[in-house]
Amino acid sequence: MDLFAEAxxxxxxxxxxxxxxPLSEAIATHLAFTVVSVLIAAVIAVPAGWLVxxxxxxxxxxxxxxGAARAVPSFGLVLLLVLVFGVxxxxxxxTTAFVLLAIPPILAGAYSGVEAVERRIVDGARAVGMTxxxxxxxxxxxxxxxxxxxxxRSATLQVVATVTxxxxxxxxxxxxxxxxxxxxxxxxxxxxxxxxxxxxAVLLDLLFALAERAVVPRGVRAGRxxx
Amino acid sequence: MIEFRSxxxxxPDGTDAVADFSLVVPAHTTTVLVGSSGSGKTTLLRxxxxxxxxxxxxxxxxxxxxxxxxxxxxxxxxxxxxxxxGLLPHHRVIDNVATVLRLEGTPKQxxxxxxxxxxxxxxLDRSLAQRYPxxxxxxxxxxxxxxxxxxxxxxxxxxxxxxxxxxxxxxxELQAETLRLQQELHKTVxxxxxxxxxxxxxxxxxxxxxxxxxxxxxGSPSEIIENPADDFVASFIGTERGARALRTKHTxxxxxxxxxxxxxxxxxxxxxx
Numbered sequence: 001m002d003l004f005a006e007a008x009x010x011x012x013x014x015x016x017x018x019x020x021x022p023l024s025e026a027i028a029t030h031l032a033f034t035v036v037s038v039l040i041a042a043v044i045a046v047p048a049g050w051l052v053x054x055x056x057x058x059x060x061x062x063x064x065x066x067g068a069a070r071a072v073p074s075f076g077l078v079l080l081l082v083l084v085f086g087v088x089x090x091x092x093x094x095t096t097a098f099v100l101l102a103i104p105p106i107l108a109g110a111y112s113g114v115e116a117v118e119r120r121i122v123d124g125a126r127a128v129g130m131t132x133x134x135x136x137x138x139x140x141x142x143x144x145x146x147x148x149x150x151x152x153r154s155a156t157l158q159v160v161a162t163v164t165x166x167x168x169x170x171x172x173x174x175x176x177x178x179x180x181x182x183x184x185x186x187x188x189x190x191x192x193x194x195x196x197x198x199x200x201a202v203l204l205d206l207l208f209a210l211a212e213r214a215v216v217p218r219g220v221r222a223g224r225x226x227x
Numbered sequence: 228m229i230e231f232r233s234x235x236x237x238x239p240d241g242t243d244a245v246a247d248f249s250l251v252v253p254a255h256t257t258t259v260l261v262g263s264s265g266s267g268k269t270t271l272l273r274x275x276x277x278x279x280x281x282x283x284x285x286x287x288x289x290x291x292x293x294x295x296x297x298x299x300x301x302x303x304x305x306x307x308x309x310x311x312x313g314l315l316p317h318h319r320v321i322d323n324v325a326t327v328l329r330l331e332g333t334p335k336q337x338x339x340x341x342x343x344x345x346x347x348x349x350x351l352d353r354s355l356a357q358r359y360p361x362x363x364x365x366x367x368x369x370x371x372x373x374x375x376x377x378x379x380x381x382x383x384x385x386x387x388x389x390x391x392x393x394x395x396x397x398x399x400e401l402q403a404e405t406l407r408l409q410q411e412l413h414k415t416v417x418x419x420x421x422x423x424x425x426x427x428x429x430x431x432x433x434x435x436x437x438x439x440x441x442x443x444x445x446g447s448p449s450e451i452i453e454n455p456a457d458d459f460v461a462s463f464i465g466t467e468r469g470a471r472a473l474r475t476k477h478t479x480x481x482x483x484x485x486x487x488x489x490x491x492x493x494x495x496x497x498x499x500x
Contacts, residue, residue, distance in 0.1 A: 124315070127313065128303070128376075142317055219318065
């Protein structure tokens with residue numbers, strides 16, 4: 001029988017909805033891990049990125065960090081942190097790993113957004129008497145928002161895919177079905193769970209695509225779309 | 228009155244943008260700093276609102292050294308028109324004009340009403356108030372820039388090559404508008420340009436600068452044209468050529484003035500006295 005059909009049948013079967021880990025619960029946990037990790041990362045990386053972009057200080061560190069972090073293997077990081085934190089703190093360890101993975105793209109989005117604001121606009125804002133923090137708050141942040149949302153977008157996509165690995169260290173999230181599926185050789189379940197993750201990722205991406213459009217300041221969009 | 232006292236600006240790489248510059252800018256008149264690029268004219272302008280800090284020397288406004296004033300407050304008390312408008316692209320025209328008023332704590336509604344009045348002053352239709360800068364022509368953007376500088380009714384207006392980026396027809400229009408505004412408002416205007424014709428048109432006092440903000444000559448346009456201080460000034464203002472080196476030619480219809488190439492530039496009108 002067609003594996004895809006089986007996988008889809010698995011997604012909608014009553015067993016999946018009401019088994020030891022109901023699908024809705026797995027999706028909710030998966031999303032919760034993603035949202036919480038990205039939010040914590042944003043709380044750390046957004047202000048830091050804005051400061052780097054605004055002052056130009058620490059730029060090399062930020063660039064290096066964002067670059068180096070791409071090379072960190074996410075699976076290794078999750079396992080390492082579980083070992084470091086101890087097996088009783090699996091949730092904390094996994095979340096910390098996801099936060100660490102989410103920080104670089106958000107940091108890059110925040111500082112490059114601020115940096116990308118035209119110098120003459122910033123100069124004009126200072127020249128009419130804005131304080132440094134007013135320049136940041138009234139000019140650099142609003143104009144840099146689209147790039148920041150772009151950073152949050154790639155962070156979220158990366159984390160939503162990586163949260164799958166949490167299934168290896170605990171019985172949560174959509175990853176659990178995949179890990180379990182491998183053990184019991186249930187390929188329909190593996191593919192079914194993978195499909196759900198893909199749909200989640202696509203939906204989140206769509207959401208961010210809309211947000212990215214929405215935060216382009218009106219005057220900037222007006223100019224871009226012509227008169 | 229603005230006074231530069233032996234002002235020097237040395238950049239970290241050792242170049243002198245401005246070396247030992249002194250000048251008095253009289254109140255309620257227009258002083259034009261003119262020079263080619265690298266003459267330090269914009270640096271001088273930006274020292275007046277402390278966008279650039281002099282390395283040594285001092286600048287005083289009405290006898291008070293500006294080094295003692297808070298830079299942010301100082302800038303809010305001085306109108307500044309930038310070369311390319313420097314408007315905030317994400318704010319509507321009306322809010323761009325109201326920027327300084329809002330920074331100074333004027334309530335939003337009051338600030339917008341004041342801003343709308345200033346739009347009238349600079350000859351912008353109020354229907355443009357709700358547009359964004361990107362929806363305006365270059366000339367309109369410059370007018371918004373002037374309106375923003377005037378909104379808080381400063382005594383001093385700094386203009387940094389404000390008409391450099393617009394086409395010649397619009398430039399002529401904006402120059403005429405600037406003259407009209409100055410007749411009404413009597414601000415102390417410091418205007419920077421590399422266009423000597425613009426300098427002679429707008430300036431009560433014209434300062435010709437050579438490299439490193441060395442003053443080549445200071446005077447009224449008439450004084451400078453009638454008596455250029457040296458060869459540099461003469462060649463900079465072009466007394467040897469074009470429409471500034473004219474000779475008379477007698478024709479059947481009266482005396483006309485022709486330039487070096489023999490093109491007629493105008494008619495000689497004898498004064499009745």
